Amino acid sequence: MKKTSGYSLAALSALIATGCVVAPTDRALTPEPPVDASPPEQETYAAVYDPAGIEALIRQVPEYPEWEYVYAHIQAINSQAELGPGVPVDATLSPTVDPEMARVTLDAYSKAMGIWSFFGVEEVPAVWTLMSELDYDWWRARVVEVEGEQGDLAVWDAETSTMGHCSLSSQSFCGYGNPNAETGITAQYNVIGSDYRGVPNADTVAHEGVHFYQDVYSQDYYSFMPCWFVEGQANTTLLCRAGLWKGRRTFWGK
Numbered sequence: 001m002k003k004t005s006g007y008s009l010a011a012l013s014a015l016i017a018t019g020c021v022v023a024p025t026d027r028a029l030t031p032e033p034p035v036d037a038s039p040p041e042q043e044t045y046a047a048v049y050d051p052a053g054i055e056a057l058i059r060q061v062p063e064y065p066e067w068e069y070v071y072a073h074i075q076a077i078n079s080q081a082e083l084g085p086g087v088p089v090d091a092t093l094s095p096t097v098d099p100e101m102a103r104v105t106l107d108a109y110s111k112a113m114g115i116w117s118f119f120g121v122e123e124v125p126a127v128w129t130l131m132s133e134l135d136y137d138w139w140r141a142r143v144v145e146v147e148g149e150q151g152d153l154a155v156w157d158a159e160t161s162t163m164g165h166c167s168l169s170s171q172s173f174c175g176y177g178n179p180n181a182e183t184g185i186t187a188q189y190n191v192i193g194s195d196y197r198g199v200p201n202a203d204t205v206a207h208e209g210v211h212f213y214q215d216v217y218s219q220d221y222y223s224f225m226p227c228w229f230v231e232g233q234a235n236t237t238l239l240c241r242a243g244l245w246k247g248r249r250t251f252w253g254k
């Protein structure tokens with residue numbers, strides 16, 4: 001859940017080819033054949049979604065054992081997998097949530113889950129609800145509808161306008177999930193503030209997408225996996241996605 005932002009991406013280094021010097025010669029110069037002076041055709045590279053290529057990349061061991069190569073390997077897999085259809089993600093929308101903002105959010109998660117479609121994830125095991133900060137009463141009814149007695153109506157405190165770790169306002173973009181070990185389904189609730197415009201933070205989406213992946217295999221992984229592993233797996237994917245490991249000496253620091 002930890003929010004990360006403000007990293008600077010390492011600039012791409014340019015390869016500079018040095019010119020070669022031709023030594024003088026005393027051989028008779030023969031005329032050179034005419035050179036086609038027309039400029040070479042511009043090469044355009046369009047990335048394509050190639051599932052077989054991605055599968056091969058996943059099975060290929062990174063070229064060198066250093067972490068940078070492992071990170072780069074994960075980044076390559078993720079960036080290609082993001083081009084595909086991803087994992088279908090659906091949600092129930094509240095009466096006041098902006099449907100266009102909801103669609104943008106769902107699309108972002110669907111694409112970010114692309115990498116996990118190669119690791120057995122066919123659908124996200126969540127009943128997802130998208131709402132705005134104005135939907136407190138609607139949310140209460142929705143929790144009962146989705147979760148029955150398992151639901152926790154204390155998560156959203158209307159007096160303090162907080163929902164879990166979120167401080168709610170018209171600019172919020174925040175949420176929480178309540179996994180159910182018996183059903184294997186997470187009840188997921190997100191608030192998209194009524195004035196919120198924009199795309200979800202890609203780092204956050206990549207991070208939360210890993211938790212959806214973890215949810216597929218267990219709804220109570222916190223009971224047997226240490227938090228550093230659960231959150232570390234999510235953050236490693238986030239770091240790899242955007243090449244954020246570059247220039248760092250520690251996991252979080254510089």
Ligand SMILES: [Zn+2]
Nearest residue numbers: 001002231234
């Ligand atoms: Zn997390």
